[in-house]
Amino acid sequence: MQKPSSVVYVWHHEYTKESDSFIPTESRNEMVHSLIESYGLLDKMNVVSPRQATMDDLKAFHSPDYLERLNSSPNDPLASEDDDEYGLGYDCPKKDGIMTYCLRVAGGTTTAAKLLGSGICDVAIHWLGGWHHAKRSNASGYCYVNDCVLGIIVLREKFERVLYIDLDLHHGDGVEEAFAGTGKVATLSLHKYEPGFFPGTGSLVDNGFGKGQNYSINVPLLDGIKDSNYINTFDKIFPTLVENFEPDAILCQCGADGMNEDPMRSFNLTQRSLVHCVKQILKVKLPTLLTGGGGYNSANTARCWASVTAAVASECLSEDVPEHVFFTRYGPHFELSIPEGMRKDLNSEEYLEEVVENVLKTVKKMKSKGL
Ligand SMILES: [Zn+2]
Numbered sequence: 001m002q003k004p005s006s007v008v009y010v011w012h013h014e015y016t017k018e019s020d021s022f023i024p025t026e027s028r029n030e031m032v033h034s035l036i037e038s039y040g041l042l043d044k045m046n047v048v049s050p051r052q053a054t055m056d057d058l059k060a061f062h063s064p065d066y067l068e069r070l071n072s073s074p075n076d077p078l079a080s081e082d083d084d085e086y087g088l089g090y091d092c093p094k095k096d097g098i099m100t101y102c103l104r105v106a107g108g109t110t111t112a113a114k115l116l117g118s119g120i121c122d123v124a125i126h127w128l129g130g131w132h133h134a135k136r137s138n139a140s141g142y143c144y145v146n147d148c149v150l151g152i153i154v155l156r157e158k159f160e161r162v163l164y165i166d167l168d169l170h171h172g173d174g175v176e177e178a179f180a181g182t183g184k185v186a187t188l189s190l191h192k193y194e195p196g197f198f199p200g201t202g203s204l205v206d207n208g209f210g211k212g213q214n215y216s217i218n219v220p221l222l223d224g225i226k227d228s229n230y231i232n233t234f235d236k237i238f239p240t241l242v243e244n245f246e247p248d249a250i251l252c253q254c255g256a257d258g259m260n261e262d263p264m265r266s267f268n269l270t271q272r273s274l275v276h277c278v279k280q281i282l283k284v285k286l287p288t289l290l291t292g293g294g295g296y297n298s299a300n301t302a303r304c305w306a307s308v309t310a311a312v313a314s315e316c317l318s319e320d321v322p323e324h325v326f327f328t329r330y331g332p333h334f335e336l337s338i339p340e341g342m343r344k345d346l347n348s349e350e351y352l353e354e355v356v357e358n359v360l361k362t363v364k365k366m367k368s369k370g371l
Contacts, residue, residue, distance in 0.1 A: 006122045006123070007045040007122070007124075008047075008112065008123070008125070009036075009041075009042065009047050009309070011127075015050070017030060018101060019128050022144075024091075027298055028295065035321070038321075038323075039315075041315060050108040053102075053104075053107035055071075055103075058102070061149045061150055063136050070098060070139070073096075086139060088139050092140065106145050109150060109151040110147070112289050113151040117154065124290070125290045130168070131146060131148070131174075132173070132174050135173075136178070151289055152185055155249045156184065160248050161247045161248045161249075162247060163247035163251075164187045164253070165187075165188045165281065166190070167255060168191065169191060169264055171189050171199055173199045173202065176206075176216050179216075182215070185212075186215040188238075190234065193221065194222065194223065197266075214362050214363070214365040219233060221267075221355075222346035223266050223346050224267065224343040224346050226340055227272045227276075229345060229347050231273055231277070232352070248286065249287040252289070254291065254292060254305065255294035256300065256301040259297065259303075259304055260300070261297050261341070262297045262300065268340055268341030270338040271303055271308070274304055275311045282311075303330075303337070
């Protein structure tokens with residue numbers, strides 16, 4: 001029977017366990033799910049097993065030659081000759097089972113998008129997704145297939161205008177690039193933007209092109225941003241963006257690598273920022289798909305996404321992490337709240353005001369219901 005909250009949680013035991021061997025963070029996805037389960041949140045949502053994507057599904061965005069290369073054996077020297085051209089090496093090495101992993105990640109996000117399109121739910125969560133750096137013919141930054149782009153393509157079968165919001169520490173370059181030439185998909189990315197920091201794109205003046213001019217919105221932030229500045233910045237932009245773009249559906253990538261204590265050592269955020277942004281997004285009452293993304297401190301990523309899940313399910317969580325299989329990983333304080341970092345916040349009031357002012361100028365040039 002459908003639960004009244006109409007929240008779908010896309011999850012599969014085997015996919016979750018397997019996915020952890022393709023990300024650089026020990027047991028992260030298992031820890032996320034276990035924490036959500038231990039807080040009793042699975043009883044508050046409709047848990048749905050995803051359909052695995054097909055190669056044809058991936059071809060909705062990715063090029064056949066890239067997929068062929070991705071599908072070739074990592075032990076075949078002939079097939080590996082120019083893997084570098086496809087980004088397959090360094091942080092995206094080819095591994096046994098990579099294609100199955102990709103089909104499952106993509107299948108989870110597209111399953112969530114289909115459920116939203118069919119009206120079965122209002123919100124769909126897929127924490128294994130959010131691999132926003134992958135390009136049409138390139139793997140990049142731990143991302144082999146861009147499930148966000150594939151999810152948006154599926155959403156657009158039912159919804160005319162889709163708003164993509166990227167809360168990851170890194171710029172959502174793959175998604176922005178995929179839709180930079182259309183006014184049907186608007187992208188908003190809040191990210192660290194400093195010389196030499198991956199992926200190096202996402203400046204204030206990168207706003208799309210052609211029919212997509214002014215529909216790519218970038219909010220470049222500096223090291224050390226804390227919750228209050230992050231939340232204020234989001235709140236000054238998001239309502240105006242919704243008013244001007246008038247989306248029909250939203251996909252939000254909730255990367256947790258901006259959390260304090262992440263090995264990226266960049267922002268000072270706690271889960272309060274992401275919970276706040278997601279609550280604001282839900283207030284708009286549009287079909288909403290939430291994915292994961294970065295997050296390289298497993299316990300804090302689990303704390304963050306369990307807190308977001310609770311917010312979506314309108315539940316309050318106890319501050320004491322429940323005893324469960326990964327309990328010892330939450331020491332020494334065993335509490336749900338991530339402490340805010342103490343790094344200096346380099347985002348001055350003047351800097352953020354200037355960024356917001358410029359962003360709003362671009363947002364106001366969007367033609368509602370146009371293009
Ligand atoms: Zn990231």
